[in-house]
Structure formats: structure tokens, C-alpha cells
Amino acid sequence: PELQFPERLNCATELLDKHVAAGHGDRVCIRAPGLTWTYADLRDKANRIANVLVQDMGLVPGNRVLLRAPNNPMLVACWFAVMKAGGIAVATMPLLRAKELKAIVDIGQVSHALCDASLAEEMRLTALETPLLRHLRHFNYEGPDSLEAAMERASPYFDNLDTASDDTCLLGFTSGTTGVPKATMHFHRDVMAICHCWPPHVLKPTADDVFIGSPPLAFTFGLGGLVLFPMSVGASTVLLEKASPPQLLDGIKEFHATVLFTAPTSYRTLAARGIELKRTHLRKCVSAGEALPASTRALWKEATGIELIDGIGATEMLHIFISHTEDKARPGATGKPVPGYQAKVVDDDGNEVPPDTVGKLAVKGPTGCRYLADERQKTYVKNGWNVTGDAYLMDADGYFFYQARTDDMIISSGYNIAAPEVEDALMLHPAVAECAVIGVPDEERGQIVKAFVVLRPGQEQDAAMVKTLQDFVKQTVAPYKYPRAVEFVDKLPRTQTGKLQRFKLHEA
Ligand code: 3UK
Numbered sequence: 001p002e003l004q005f006p007e008r009l010n011c012a013t014e015l016l017d018k019h020v021a022a023g024h025g026d027r028v029c030i031r032a033p034g035l036t037w038t039y040a041d042l043r044d045k046a047n048r049i050a051n052v053l054v055q056d057m058g059l060v061p062g063n064r065v066l067l068r069a070p071n072n073p074m075l076v077a078c079w080f081a082v083m084k085a086g087g088i089a090v091a092t093m094p095l096l097r098a099k100e101l102k103a104i105v106d107i108g109q110v111s112h113a114l115c116d117a118s119l120a121e122e123m124r125l126t127a128l129e130t131p132l133l134r135h136l137r138h139f140n141y142e143g144p145d146s147l148e149a150a151m152e153r154a155s156p157y158f159d160n161l162d163t164a165s166d167d168t169c170l171l172g173f174t175s176g177t178t179g180v181p182k183a184t185m186h187f188h189r190d191v192m193a194i195c196h197c198w199p200p201h202v203l204k205p206t207a208d209d210v211f212i213g214s215p216p217l218a219f220t221f222g223l224g225g226l227v228l229f230p231m232s233v234g235a236s237t238v239l240l241e242k243a244s245p246p247q248l249l250d251g252i253k254e255f256h257a258t259v260l261f262t263a264p265t266s267y268r269t270l271a272a273r274g275i276e277l278k279r280t281h282l283r284k285c286v287s288a289g290e291a292l293p294a295s296t297r298a299l300w301k302e303a304t305g306i307e308l309i310d311g312i313g314a315t316e317m318l319h320i321f322i323s324h325t326e327d328k329a330r331p332g333a334t335g336k337p338v339p340g341y342q343a344k345v346v347d348d349d350g351n352e353v354p355p356d357t358v359g360k361l362a363v364k365g366p367t368g369c370r371y372l373a374d375e376r377q378k379t380y381v382k383n384g385w386n387v388t389g390d391a392y393l394m395d396a397d398g399y400f401f402y403q404a405r406t407d408d409m410i411i412s413s414g415y416n417i418a419a420p421e422v423e424d425a426l427m428l429h430p431a432v433a434e435c436a437v438i439g440v441p442d443e444e445r446g447q448i449v450k451a452f453v454v455l456r457p458g459q460e461q462d463a464a465m466v467k468t469l470q471d472f473v474k475q476t477v478a479p480y481k482y483p484r485a486v487e488f489v490d491k492l493p494r495t496q497t498g499k500l501q502r503f504k505l506h507e508a
Contacts, residue, residue, distance in 0.1 A: 009165035049081030061086030069116035086161030213261030214243035225261035263414030274303030341365030410439030
């Protein structure tokens with residue numbers, strides 16, 4: 001289907017205000033432990049925050065607003081406030097450290113920030129590092145300077161900015177193969193496009209569904225699955241600040257969740273609780289972020305009776321573009337292109353390869369990659385086709401099978417970790433002479449980060465040193481990026497020109 005959008009479009013009007021205007025304001029929109037917001041509640045709060053942004057914080061259309069919080073209702077209210085005011089939302093992973101946040105602020109030219117009080121310290125350190133960030137407010141605490149106090153004084157009415165459908169409304173950050181995060185720009189119409197493609201054709205949700213899941217809202221998998229998709233059909237969503245498998249299970253039971261979004265690792269762990277899961281209201285389960293092994297699909301079906309819906313998405317594409325409905329599932333395959341998208345497997349010259357041949361995955365559709373000021377745009381998008389960096393094959397029936405990443409990105413428990421970024425962090429430690437980081441296969445996490453380290457003369461190659469280096473990385477970058485395996489070596493394989501040969505470490 002060719003999607004047509006009007007010239008003027010604001011996704012907040014479509015996803016939030018329209019439900020209230022249609023008389024559905026009293027339907028439950030967001031639930032969290034101890035809290036229920038209707039669609040009218042969310043709109044009231046988003047309007048007040050939009051007024052605070054414009055009147056108190058001097059926001060003008062096009063300003064970028066850093067959003068920092070674990071998955072909670074106020075984060076959603078802030079996100080919609082930014083949409084309403086015509087700003088650009090830059091949601092960030094809660095665990096990021098000041099060093100990483102500064103890079104995002106610099107690349108995104110971020111001037112405003114709305115931050116959960118629980119993340120105030122790292123936000124303070126970031127603000128000290130950059131003059132760009134000028135307007136900052138914190139929420140989820142009580143005090144005269146809080147966002148909530150300003151909301152009390154603000155009007156609950158706000159006329160959404162009459163944005164163009166191709167005005168940028170969000171920047172999605174990737175961790176980047178070179179370790180430097182890349183910002184991808186998405187328009188108001190992109191937000192609506194993903195709501196019109198995958199959900200109605202694959203997920204098929206209804207207004208009575210209750211969504212729940214683990215991906216952070218800063219990850220577009222989470223934003224779509226836990227906010228945009230439920231709201232596009234007037235359903236409700238459950239937000240959990242911590243969503244480890246046991247916490248997810250408790251949430252599924254307590255809130256009578258019917259639709260679950262999480263990563264393969266989490267499904268493998270949850271499958272052990274099959275007896276309890278069978279007694280819940282769960283009916284649809286979506287897996288994305290990393291390849292879903294056929295064994296995990298079988299395990300989940302066996303444990304719960306539910307066929308998993310797999311889907312590959314990417315920050316560059318905003319959301320899922322190859323997937324399948326439950327009845328069409330094929331073990332080991334990601335599925336077929338989502339209606340609205342085309343996909344093919346190509347060689348290095350961009351020519352389509354015959355069925356059952358491994359090549360690079362290329363996709364085309366209503367959403368696509370627009371890197372913000374990054375020269376890699378021309379290697380990602382060629383003739384309108386997005387080349388995702390994944391090695392895939394398509395079988396004779398048109399099913400797409402994931403093979404591997406074509407670069408050195410490590411995906412561990414659904415987190416994308418760029419090897420060079422971990423290397424950079426390790427190199428800052430005085431005991432390290434040089435190092436190389438790769439992803440090695442792991443039963444539970446898909447991959448784990450492994451570091452090969454050459455120590456400086458006189459340093460001890462022992463368990464204490466391993467622990468020291470691991471702790472050091474956790475302090476320097478987001479803790480989930482630390483090397484779970486460390487091997488000491490005398491030298492690293494390099495080319496004549498001094499370039500690291502990571503493939504040799506993989507072979508070893
Ligand atoms: C890998 C998969 C095999 C693949 C994402 C759903 O993961 C998302 O975005 P990222 O930018 O990473 C993209 C890369 O992750 N991948 C994701 N899903 C699958 N590999 N099977 C899958 N089902 O390498 C891809 O290029 O972090 C996922 C929705 C929105 C997203 N942003």
C-alpha cells in the first residue's frame with residue numbers, strides 16, 4: 001500500500017488528541033505501578049509541559065530536547081509535549097554516562113533537557129561539559145523548581161503546532177559501528193507510517209489490548225511497541241522502570257497484559273515460568289533487536305502455547321520492516337517484508353543475488369535512513385535502498401533468514417555495543433598498552449563483549465586485573481558495555497599499515 005499523508009501533520013494530534021476529541025478521553029492510556037492515566041490525563045499533562053517548554057523554557061520549533069528517564073508515564077508526557085510544541089525529541093538510554101551524553105548533545109545540538117530526578121547526577125555532569133544545554137528541568141520529585149511545580153502553574157490547554165508532515169520530530173541515536181553515535185532523523189509522517197504498516201498487518205492489536213515490555217523508550221523498538229502502537233489503536237500500555245524477566249512476569253499478571261515486547265534473551269529466561277504464563281491474559285509476543293534462534297521460538301511455543309512474532313527493525317528505519325504473522329512463522333526465518341516495505345538481498349555492487357545466496361540486506365519503504373550530518377548516509381542509502389549492514393539470505397518462498405552482522409557491532413542481550421567504544425574506554429586505563437574488542441557467541445546473551453588486552457610492562461595478568469579493568473569500563477561508559485571476558489595477550493594481529501585485524505581474533 002502506498003501511504004499518503006497530508007502536507008500538515010502533527011503526530012501528537014493523531015495519536016493523542018484525536019482520541020480525546022472522539023470521546024475516548026476516559027479510556028485508560030498508561031498504567032504503571034500505583035498509577036493509571038487516561039487519554040485525557042495524558043493530554044492534560046502533555047499540554048501543561050508543552051506550555052512550560054514554550055513559555056518558561058523558551059522553546060521554539062526545531063529546538064532539540066533531551067529526554068532522560070526510565071520507562072515511566074512522565075517520560076511519555078514529555079515526549080508528547082515536545083511533539084505538540086514542534087520540538088525534536090532526543091530520548092536517551094537511562095544508563096548513559098556524561099561522556100556519552102555530551103557527544104549526543106554536541107551532535108544533536110541539544111538546547112533543552114527534561115530529566116527524571118533519579119538521573120540528575122549524570123545530567124549535572126553533562127551540563128558542566130557543554131555550553132549548548134541551556135534549559136533544564138527535572139521531574140518525578142517534589143520541589144519548587146520541579147517540572148511538576150511549573151505544570152501546576154501552566155494551562156492545560158495547548159494548540160498543537162501546525163507542523164509539516166516532513167518536519168523532523170525525533171532523533172534516534174545508534175551506537176554506531178565506529179563507536180561515534182550517529183543521529184537518525186525521523187519526521188512526523190514517519191511516526192504515523194510505522195503505525196500504519198506493521199501493527200495492522202502483523203500484530204493486529206485492538207483497543208482492548210494491554211501492552212507491556214522491556215525495551216527502553218529511547219530505543220525506537222520500545223517507543224513504537226510500548227507507546228506509538230498501543231496509542232494508535234486507543235489501547236493501553238504498562239510502563240515498568242525495571243523490566244527484568246521476573247518483573248515482566250509480575251507486570252503481566254498484575255496488569256492483565258495481552259501483548260508483550262521483549263528480546264530473545266528475555267523470552268529464553270521467561271520460558272521457565274511457562275505454567276504461570278499460561279494462566280495470564282497474554283496472547284501476542286513480539287521479539288526483535290537480535291536474531292531469534294529457532295530453538296527459542298520452539299521453547300516459547302512449548303512453554304506458553306504462543307507462536308512468537310519475530311521482526312527485524314533498525315533505528316535508521318525507525319521500526320520493523322521484515323516480520324510475519326504467527327500463522328506464517330518459519331523457524332529460523334525473520335519473515336517477509338512488512339506491507340509497505342520491499343526487501344532484497346544484494347551483492348557488494350547492489351545487484352540482487354539469487355535465492356538461497358547470502359548477501360547484504362537492502363530495504364525500501366515509507367521510512368528510511370536520514371543520518372544527521374554524517375557522511376555514512378551515502379553508504380547506507382543507495383538509489384533509495386537502505387543497506388542495513390546485515391548479512392541475510394532469501395529462500396525460494398521469499399522468506400528472509402538472518403546470517404550475521406556485516407560489521408563489528410556486538411549485540412548482547414539486545415543492547416548494541418560498538419567494539420571500538422569499549423576499546424576506547426579500556427585504553428584510558430593506565431595499565432593498558434593496547435586492546436581489541438569483539439563479540440563472542442553466548443548461549444544466554446546472544447553475544448558477549450570480549451576484550452583482548454596487552455598490558456604495560458610490569459603489570460600483573462591476574463584475576464584482580466580483570467576485575468579492575470571491568471570496573472573501570474563500567475565507570476567510563478554505560479555499564480552494560482563492559483567486557484564480560486578478558487584475555488591477556490602479548491600482541492594484537494595488525495596489518496602492515498597498522499590496522500587491527502579483528503577477524504583473526506574471531507578465528508582464534
Ligand atoms: C539487528 C535483528 C535479526 C540487526 C530495532 C525493532 O534493533 C533495532 O534497532 P537497532 O538500530 O539495531 C538494528 C540491528 O539489530 N536486529 C534487530 N532485530 C533483529 N537481527 N533478527 C531480528 N529480529 O542487525 C539490525 O540491523 O538497535 C528493532 C524495532 C526498532 C529497532 N530500532
